[in-house]
Amino acid sequence: MQIRDIRATTVTVPLEAPLRHANGCHWGRFVRTIVEVETDDGIIGLGEMGGGGESAEAVFRAMKTYLVGRDPARIEEMRFLIANPTASLYNNRTQVLAALEFACLDILGQAWGVPVSEILGGRLRDRVPFATYCFFRYPNPKTGCGEVRTIDQLVAETRAMKQRFGFSTHKMKGGVFQPDYELEAYRALAAAFPEDAFRFDPNAVWSTEQAIRFGQAIEDVRNDYYEDPVFGLNGMRRTREMVRIPLATNTVVVNFEQLSANALNTSVDVILLDTTFWGGIRQCLKAAGVCETFQLGVAVHSSGELGIQLATMLHLGAVLPNLSFAADAHYHHLTDDIIEGGLMKYEGGAIRVPEGPGLGVKLNRDKLREYSELYKRLGGYPYDQDPARPEWTPLVPNDRWADPLDDRAPAIPY
Numbered sequence: 001m002q003i004r005d006i007r008a009t010t011v012t013v014p015l016e017a018p019l020r021h022a023n024g025c026h027w028g029r030f031v032r033t034i035v036e037v038e039t040d041d042g043i044i045g046l047g048e049m050g051g052g053g054e055s056a057e058a059v060f061r062a063m064k065t066y067l068v069g070r071d072p073a074r075i076e077e078m079r080f081l082i083a084n085p086t087a088s089l090y091n092n093r094t095q096v097l098a099a100l101e102f103a104c105l106d107i108l109g110q111a112w113g114v115p116v117s118e119i120l121g122g123r124l125r126d127r128v129p130f131a132t133y134c135f136f137r138y139p140n141p142k143t144g145c146g147e148v149r150t151i152d153q154l155v156a157e158t159r160a161m162k163q164r165f166g167f168s169t170h171k172m173k174g175g176v177f178q179p180d181y182e183l184e185a186y187r188a189l190a191a192a193f194p195e196d197a198f199r200f201d202p203n204a205v206w207s208t209e210q211a212i213r214f215g216q217a218i219e220d221v222r223n224d225y226y227e228d229p230v231f232g233l234n235g236m237r238r239t240r241e242m243v244r245i246p247l248a249t250n251t252v253v254v255n256f257e258q259l260s261a262n263a264l265n266t267s268v269d270v271i272l273l274d275t276t277f278w279g280g281i282r283q284c285l286k287a288a289g290v291c292e293t294f295q296l297g298v299a300v301h302s303s304g305e306l307g308i309q310l311a312t313m314l315h316l317g318a319v320l321p322n323l324s325f326a327a328d329a330h331y332h333h334l335t336d337d338i339i340e341g342g343l344m345k346y347e348g349g350a351i352r353v354p355e356g357p358g359l360g361v362k363l364n365r366d367k368l369r370e371y372s373e374l375y376k377r378l379g380g381y382p383y384d385q386d387p388a389r390p391e392w393t394p395l396v397p398n399d400r401w402a403d404p405l406d407d408r409a410p411a412i413p414y
């Protein structure tokens with residue numbers, strides 16, 4: 001079997017409402033690049049990467065000179081071919097490799113008639129549990145609905161998501177407003193659902209001292225972990241010395257060099273494995289093996305996904321022996337998907353691992369066309385800017401917070 005063609009299509013798919021975070025905002029939609037790798041016997045494998053546009057599509061076109069004529073089963077060799085760790089000083093293609101790895105695994109699963117999880121060692125579970133992703137949100141620019149700014153709105157939205165999807169773990173995304181306001185909000189959430197588990201993530205924008213202050217103030221909450229309160233391994237280490245909650249990261253341990261540093265001198269207790277950031281599902285599995293050896297926790301991270309990427313997260317979650325936390329997903333904020341059958345369904349807070357061959361998802365070509373057209377009409381958006389504060393520059397550590405009394409709805413093209 002040989003790779004014959006590689007195609008990339010940028011799409012943008014609407015969210016229920018714009019999601020606010022420490023560095024800016026998802027402006028009411030995700031932009032993703034859908035990758036198709038086709039073999040000489042007509043099998044099409046699917047991949048997905050965050051962001052998109054002409055430059056992303058050109059990168060995948062350029063990979064044809066490396067990969068056309070190669071065997072899609074040689075995935076480990078592909079890693080060195082396009083993302084050799086020493087050559088990556090010139091060409092950092094970790095995320096490109098990830099999308100192509102997804103596609104090659106999808107091809108192999110289809111060729112061999114087995115789900116990707118069977119190639120990766122075999123599933124240990126049929127469903128992967130997920131957490132509510134509680135964001136502060138601007139109202140939907142079309143409908144005016146969906147705002148989450150006040151603490152009452154946060155609790156009400158979380159209650160609605162819990163009822164609709166069955167979640168019993170809730171992740172709150174902070175770093176938007178003054179930390180004392182977010183502390184009050186997090187504690188209100190914990191008080192509203194006393195049976196449930198919680199995690200807080202301000203996207204690493206606090207000072208170490210602020211991280212310690214906030215961490216000590218939530219020690220009595222039923223926390224899974226405290227995620228990236230400060231940027232950098234040393235800030236995390238200093239926080240860990242002063243706060244009695246496991247610390248987690250998806251920012252400062254995202255490769256094997258950082259993982260070895262963290263094993264030798266521990267700063268973080270739980271490593272959040274992102275199939276894109278680590279360069280593929282198999283790299284995540286290798287990292288999980290290191291974590292198992294050093295008795296560090298692991299969980300499945302979400303960097304914003306459509307159904308293809310979600311499938312990679314489900315197959316990863318299915319085979320991790322040391323998965324002891326609910327996975328993250330932005331998925332329940334989406335209004336639609338580009339896969340056949342539409343959005344995957346949550347049952348009791350979990351999603352069933354696809355059982356079809358490969359990743360077990362197929363492209364809905366009409367949806368791909370529709371959301372590719374929408375991307376052509378709307379273009380990209382500046383993920384690291386706040387549409388309501390064009391003059392704002394977030395510092396690290398940040399002290400330039402949004403105002404929770406500011407109820408303006410920014411004009412966002414939709």
Ligand SMILES: [Mg+2]
Pocket residue numbers: 201203227228249250
């Ligand atoms: Mg995070």
